[in-house]
Amino acid sequence: MIGKKVLETEPVPTAEVKEILEGFAAEHDLTYEQNLTLDHVIKFSKLELEDSNKLIGELEELLKKKYAVRITDMLPEDLADLRLLFAKERIPIKNEDMEQILKIVDKYRTE
Known part of the structure; x- marks a missing residue:
């Protein structure tokens, strides 16, 4: 069976998601879902x-x-x-x- 296995999960704050996606967007084109996520965290991230x-x-x-x-x-x-x-x-x-x-x-x- 070919698949992916989750090895570890860790909660991250929206501010970190925002930083990650902005850095990724500077180098690559974002997918539709990534663009939606970036828009969401830009609107709702309250702290740096x-x-x-x-x-x-x-x-x-x-x-x-x-x-x-x-x-x-x-x-x-x-x-x-x-x-x-x-x-x-x-x-x-x-x-x-x-x-x-x-x-x-x-x-x-x-x-």
Whole structure:
């Protein structure tokens, strides 16, 4: 059987996807799907790559990386928004931790 096997997966923030696709677009023609993805990350990426990585690093002290990346991409503004990100997850997060997460995210908000 000929096929591809996924060896490893790692969540990456939208800022990193934006950097990767912009670098690739400078050298090659993008496919339709890649163009759609680039347009999406340009519109919805809220932080620069450096700030995004710093925020993920701070959030990883409290959460797993996949949750830190999700919070970095969304930048929730209040507890309700943060709870929505974890609505389908089975991880217990205390209200004190959620408030601390929001304080960390507020430091990086550029609005």
